[in-house]
Amino acid sequence: MAMSQTLDPVFLNRIRQFATDEIAPAAPLWTKGQAPGSELFRRAGELGLMRLCVPEADGGLGFSFAMKAQVCAILASADFGFAMSVVNTHNVAARIAASGSAGARAAFLTGLLWGEASACTALTEPATGSDVAAMETRATRVRDGWVLDGEKVWIVNARHAATAIVYAQTGTTGDARGIAAFLVDLTAPGCRRHAISSDFAQASAGTGGFVLSGLEVPDDNLLLEPGQAFGAIMSEINGARTYVAAMCCGMMEAALTHCSAHGASRHSFGKPLAAHQGWRLPVARAETALAAARELTNAAVAAIEEGRDAQLIAAQAKICATEAAQTHLPVLLHAMGAEGLRPEYPMARHLAASQIATLVDGSTEMLLERVAKLARPHSETRT
Ligand SMILES: Cc1cc2nc3c(=O)[nH]c(=O)nc-3n(C[C@H](O)[C@H](O)[C@H](O)COP(=O)(O)OP(=O)(O)OC[C@H]3O[C@@H](n4cnc5c(N)ncnc54)[C@H](O)[C@@H]3O)c2cc1C
Structure with a gap:
């Protein structure tokens, strides 16, 4: 897919490292109410996470939307909430860069781009x-x-x-x-x-x-x-729906990785869990749901990258990815037995996050309405 041409693998590997080494170890404390420290936010800023798609002329990195979706998936694989916090700050910085007055840009932009403040x-x-x-x-x-x-x-x-x-x-x-x-x-x-x-x-x-x-x-x-603001919300929201879909794919990927490793190492009745057909079939179903969600998410990313109307595909991607996460994360948690509940695994956190993902940037029902209107535009008049 043309999208791979717009990805920067070195940058993405750096973000993967950040997610594994710095976000994932801290995340269990966040479920107990402790907030991420401002140093972690600043570190995200130093890495460029708040500058991703901001034009280079405004102090950003000028990356593509495909990069943003990948970064969101990587961050959410460690913690959905932190990913949301970072991307929301990024989005405000990008909006100020695009339509802020000279005074607003001078007052707010640099601090946001470097993770010194959130928005x-x-x-x-x-x-x-x-x-x-x-x-x-x-x-x-x-x-x-x-x-x-x-x-x-x-x-x-x-x-x-x-x-x-x-x-x-x-x-x-x-x-x-x-x-x-x-x-x-x-x-x-x-x-x-x-x-x-x-x-x-x-x-x-x-x-x-x-x-x-x-x-x-x-x-x-x-x-x-x-007169401008409502239209701007509607045009930006396809991007937000798509990166939330990517985040759900990231959470599913992380859960499948942990679950598969557990299934290979833990034994019951003399063999690994994964050697029991009854254990591996639900895991394979989750794998299949993730593959479908990824395809739709990639199609939505491509539509946005190419400047095509992404309303329908972004809605479908978010519905598919959030429902895949909502349906299969509990199954993967169950497949890990009691061990899956340990805080070092992200399963329970991701499960809670999948619920939030169904609400933000358009609830599932609002998106289904979009699909009903756009998929077969004449069906409403036929009934
Ligand atoms: C963790 C979290 C973070 C959020 N972050 C932000 C943020 O940064 N900025 C922001 O502005 N908002 C944010 N939101 C709010 C989010 O956008 C709203 O929750 C969402 O728009 C739904 O609105 P509501 O919760 O008021 O539900 P309501 O609009 O009251 O709807 C309640 C339920 O009824 C359904 N429903 C509503 N109308 C219809 C209909 N016509 N037909 C069928 N079903 C319907 C909805 O889908 C939902 O399931 C956040 C929410 C959460 C949970």
Whole structure:
């Protein structure tokens, strides 16, 4: 596939090493609520993880989307939450590089590109998630800028991010054309943030929320004007759906690697587990589901790389990969017996993450709606 021409194997090997040597050993602590240290985030920055697809002219590495998808898969094979934290910061840096004012670029870009600070993108609110256009956070025009009021929840990196891209309504609630995007300094007066904890380990993703009360944003920090912001979300989301699919493939790959090694070394009834047909068939089914998810993910990556419309294929890739992870990770965990529950194996963490993957960047139901509309465009009118 043409995609391999756009990959840099030396860089990818460096990231594999980072995932194995530095992320995987720390990740078990993150399930107990401890957050990744800022040194690890800075190390990710030094390695170039927040500069990946940012143009070289803006201080980035100028890599392809195919590289981003590969990097996401590698990071998620060690820890999905950390992968989400890194890629969300990268995405904010890329957006500032693409549409930030000179002032915004000077204030925020370098710190984000080098992992000295994290960043988040905030759409979801207490009362609205899937129905993005119904957001209630308001942006009111004032002299020289805007005032933001509202609350955002379930936001990756909100616990520690210095900067957020906040989407807010400037017009009538429900009118997607009124939504604009603002760069917000989360340390400014008028912002109160909180962590969101759950049994589905949110520590490495830094999940949290914030309340904005009369927070002032200068004109310089208007990133996407009303009329532009909703379209930008929709065009970027195919990429996000595709890299989340790649992350699920990465988690499946890691689980299969651990499970196969266990099946070869652990014995029952006088032979290795893998020598029992009843043991190896469910593992082979997981292997097959991973192969299918990978094919769709690669097709979505290719569509994005080639500038083709990726809406349908990205939705299908994410549905297939998240469902493969949701269905087969419990099977692989079971195939390792009690040993699979030990924290040094990522099985239980990945299982929780697969649940989160079904929600972020479009829930499975929203994606199925996309497929229903796009796969056979005339079927709605026939019924
Ligand atoms: C760990 C984590 C990190 C996240 N990070 C971010 C982030 O960084 N930034 C951000 O903005 N958001 C983030 N989100 C929020 C995520 O985008 C939302 O969870 C998602 O959009 C779904 O919204 P909701 O949870 O409010 O569910 P709802 O919209 O309330 O839906 C609830 C359920 O009903 C289903 N549903 C809704 N409408 C329909 C329908 N019309 N037909 C059929 N089924 C329907 C949904 O699929 C879902 O299963 C994150 C969420 C999690 C869990």
